[in-house]
Amino acid sequence: MKSVAAASLLQIFNGTTNLAPILGAFLSDTYLGRYYTLAFASVSSLLGMFILTLTAAFKRLHPTPCNINGQQCEAASPIQLSVLLLSFLFLVIGAGGIRPCNLAFGADQFDPRTESGRRGINSFFNWYYFTFTIAMMISSTFIIYIQSNISWTLGLGIPAVLMFFSCACFFLGTNLYVRVKPEGSPFTSVARVFVAAYRKRNLKISDDDQSKSLFDPPIVGSTIRTKLPHTDQFRCLDKASIIASPEEIKPADDTGLNPWRLCSLQHVEEVKCIIRILPVWSAAMFYGIGAGQQGTYVVFQALQSDRHFGNSSFQIPAGSFTVFNMLALTIWIPIYDRIIVPRLQRVTKIEGGITLLQRMGIGIFISIIALLVAAVVEAKRRSAAVQEFAGGKAVSSMSSLWLIPQLMLFGLSEAFGAIGQVEFYYKQFPENMRSVAGSFLFLGMAISSYLCSLIVMVVHRTTGGKGKENWLAGDLNKGRLDLFYYLTAAMAAANLIYFIVCAKWYRYKDQKSGADGISMEMAKASDGALV
Numbered sequence: 001m002k003s004v005a006a007a008s009l010l011q012i013f014n015g016t017t018n019l020a021p022i023l024g025a026f027l028s029d030t031y032l033g034r035y036y037t038l039a040f041a042s043v044s045s046l047l048g049m050f051i052l053t054l055t056a057a058f059k060r061l062h063p064t065p066c067n068i069n070g071q072q073c074e075a076a077s078p079i080q081l082s083v084l085l086l087s088f089l090f091l092v093i094g095a096g097g098i099r100p101c102n103l104a105f106g107a108d109q110f111d112p113r114t115e116s117g118r119r120g121i122n123s124f125f126n127w128y129y130f131t132f133t134i135a136m137m138i139s140s141t142f143i144i145y146i147q148s149n150i151s152w153t154l155g156l157g158i159p160a161v162l163m164f165f166s167c168a169c170f171f172l173g174t175n176l177y178v179r180v181k182p183e184g185s186p187f188t189s190v191a192r193v194f195v196a197a198y199r200k201r202n203l204k205i206s207d208d209d210q211s212k213s214l215f216d217p218p219i220v221g222s223t224i225r226t227k228l229p230h231t232d233q234f235r236c237l238d239k240a241s242i243i244a245s246p247e248e249i250k251p252a253d254d255t256g257l258n259p260w261r262l263c264s265l266q267h268v269e270e271v272k273c274i275i276r277i278l279p280v281w282s283a284a285m286f287y288g289i290g291a292g293q294q295g296t297y298v299v300f301q302a303l304q305s306d307r308h309f310g311n312s313s314f315q316i317p318a319g320s321f322t323v324f325n326m327l328a329l330t331i332w333i334p335i336y337d338r339i340i341v342p343r344l345q346r347v348t349k350i351e352g353g354i355t356l357l358q359r360m361g362i363g364i365f366i367s368i369i370a371l372l373v374a375a376v377v378e379a380k381r382r383s384a385a386v387q388e389f390a391g392g393k394a395v396s397s398m399s400s401l402w403l404i405p406q407l408m409l410f411g412l413s414e415a416f417g418a419i420g421q422v423e424f425y426y427k428q429f430p431e432n433m434r435s436v437a438g439s440f441l442f443l444g445m446a447i448s449s450y451l452c453s454l455i456v457m458v459v460h461r462t463t464g465g466k467g468k469e470n471w472l473a474g475d476l477n478k479g480r481l482d483l484f485y486y487l488t489a490a491m492a493a494a495n496l497i498y499f500i501v502c503a504k505w506y507r508y509k510d511q512k513s514g515a516d517g518i519s520m521e522m523a524k525a526s527d528g529a530l531v
Helices: 003-057 078-108 115-149 152-172 186-199 235-241 265-294 297-303 323-348 356-388 400-428 431-462 481-505 520-527
Strands: none
Touching: 003 078, 003 152, 003 186, 003 431, 078 115, 078 400, 078 431, 115 152, 115 323, 115 400, 186 235, 186 265, 186 431, 235 265, 265 356, 265 400, 265 431, 265 481, 297 356, 297 400, 297 481, 323 400, 356 400, 356 481, 400 431, 431 481
């Protein structure tokens, strides 16, 4: 495939994979619970990886390798494509169950009502990302080297075998796990609040005696849920909990008779939490656009740079350069969790050292710096190639190691932005929607992937002209990838301003009785000084 087509297809496929967790989260929180969702999804992933390995192992399941003389490559047959897409289907199903549930299921093993449990949750997100990134580093170096230089069958078979052992380990721990039972569709509860509020839109809340006019029964359920206090944002939704007449209440247990006409104040406040999260989530979604470009175009940059390691004949595989992104993340997380956070906590008196929104904002800011560095490096690489070669797709004499700084910066940005997002959604979503919270990061990544693909297509069609190639030409020396990076950096800067506005407006859940240990007033004041 041509580079633009490959980049667009990759972004679309990633987007589709990241949309699947929404359905997985719904099934988990509504019917299955996180344990059974993870169990089913893990087996599905194993099947997908096994079938993918078969496409490389059997000659009839893949096209003949391309001719080394540059002749037209043979296209895959419908049967070959069908088998490949079947493996993708199982992998998408697996991602749909694993991605929204794994972090939430792990955090469920800690008791948020205890000090040690809260500390465990805070560290769990950092260390989960740490171990996950190490696995990705091995995949991006050792596994890619085997696939590129030894055998695709072996290179795909090793992850399949590792996935088998992963499933075995997961099922061995079955009797040890804390399992939170599903409480019904969380989306239904959200819909009920809007419907009830609309039905009672003409009613007024008595300011003199709100405690009697609003339905606020004790929390009943199997999950550990925080009793949320009444807030004054989105007051129109409070009408869903107005007791219009005594007949709306069952005297025996004070339970709402018709949840589509009367909702508890707890359900109303949980819906408010979701509404408050949406603007922050949208800003985080745009943050993924800049980072998403590094997964594709940095490979093309490496292919047209000198990939030799020193004076040796060994060349670094172009697909392995993303490991430097992960390396920065791996180095930074232990330093941040064990050294920086304890010292910050003593100064700020905030659990975690800084608020979650501050952490996300720092990640967005670092991503802007990374994009600017990427633009400068690409301009230098292209300039060297153009000066050295009059025409043709030339490999620049500039060392590909110059790509490392931008990748390390993106890794540092992810350590702040991505991990901050995961923890923010987990803590700020209602407790009965934590699988949905886990899917929100991937939903944002999915939309980011589609937006990346759209931006690439628009830039490809609108730039160039008058005999010049467009910015994203297949031969980077004839294009202007550096200008594309500057454009993306400008978009990220605008998004940072939008995020700061959202952060100043946002109200944290009142944590006085919750699990996070941050008072709403302190968090809001801290986020006001985000930059």
